[in-house]
Amino acid sequence: xxxxERGAAANTIAAYRRDLVASEAVIGxxxxxxxxxxxxxxxxxxxxxxxxxxxxxxxxxxFFGFMVDEGRRPDDPSVxxxxxxxxxxxxxxxxxxxxxxxxxxxxxEAEAEQPAPVRMLTLVEMLYGxxxxxxxxxxxxxxxxxxxxxxxxVMGKGGQARMVPxxxxxxxxxxxxxxxxxxxxxxxxxxxxxxxxxxxxxxxKGLATRAGIAPEKVSPHVLRHAFATHLLEGGxxxxxxxxxxxxxxxxxxxxxxxxxxxxxVALVNERHPLARAGRGD
Numbered sequence: 001x002x003x004x005e006r007g008a009a010a011n012t013i014a015a016y017r018r019d020l021v022a023s024e025a026v027i028g029x030x031x032x033x034x035x036x037x038x039x040x041x042x043x044x045x046x047x048x049x050x051x052x053x054x055x056x057x058x059x060x061x062x063f064f065g066f067m068v069d070e071g072r073r074p075d076d077p078s079v080x081x082x083x084x085x086x087x088x089x090x091x092x093x094x095x096x097x098x099x100x101x102x103x104x105x106x107x108x109e110a111e112a113e114q115p116a117p118v119r120m121l122t123l124v125e126m127l128y129g130x131x132x133x134x135x136x137x138x139x140x141x142x143x144x145x146x147x148x149x150x151x152x153x154v155m156g157k158g159g160q161a162r163m164v165p166x167x168x169x170x171x172x173x174x175x176x177x178x179x180x181x182x183x184x185x186x187x188x189x190x191x192x193x194x195x196x197x198x199x200x201x202x203x204x205k206g207l208a209t210r211a212g213i214a215p216e217k218v219s220p221h222v223l224r225h226a227f228a229t230h231l232l233e234g235g236x237x238x239x240x241x242x243x244x245x246x247x248x249x250x251x252x253x254x255x256x257x258x259x260x261x262x263x264x265v266a267l268v269n270e271r272h273p274l275a276r277a278g279r280g281d
Contacts, residue, residue: 050084105211131227134220156246
């Protein structure tokens with residue numbers, strides 16, 4: 001149902017499967033679970049973070065809702081599931097100086113035009129320059145590379161296609177990569193088909209370390225967050241940003257307004273004369 005009716009992404013389906021299998025390992029067959037079993041499952045989750053509990057509970061609610069809709073059971077025991085109050089954390093981002101350090105290092109390493117460093121530069125340019133998700137980037141087919149039009153056609157979450165702009169720097173990096181890349185149907189090929197998300201994560205951590213940035217601060221999603229936040233700082237419209245990021249709901253995009261607000265508060269606290277006086281400056 002998730003795949004056929006909702007068009008859920010493969011990663012989403014895999015996450016639901018993990019949560020359902022783990023729940024079944026605790027209380028037995030989920031299809032026959034009763035309210036008491038669900039309550040015991042909630043107790044089993046007591047040490048988990050609220051966000052983790054909320055995610056697991058959501059998977060179970062949707063599972064039991066499906067069972068009821070299909071007539072496979074008359075009741076829905078998921079009413080016994082907890083509803084933890086969660087606050088969506090503000091996304092971690094890199095500041096402009098750290099972004100510059102990352103790009104200086106990537107460009108320096110790519111000067112010799114060797115495949116691996118040129119690929120790294122291209123990956124970073126497209127993560128920060130176009131705001132792509134890690135999965136969207138590594139799974140790009142070679143056919144998606146623009147020739148004349150400055151856009152990529154990206155298949156996002158739920159199988160939704162969108163047009164993503166490619167800036168001049170990213171196009172230049174792409175041209176360099178196309179000149180040295182190995183054969184394959186994907187833009188970033190590997191022996192398994194295409195570069196994996198995990199490998200992209202590892203490569204980015206390595207680049208950050210070599211650039212003098214704490215590796216725990218850097219990930220593909222952090223660069224996507226930096227793309228969004230820095231665009232918003234530059235005056236981008238929130239609806240345009242929603243389209244660029246491929247968010248189905250504007251509420252998801254609005255988290256970046258909070259990031260910008262937090263930056264403004266920090267700026268006032270740091271630069272306002274009374275704030276400095278309070279610190280004895």
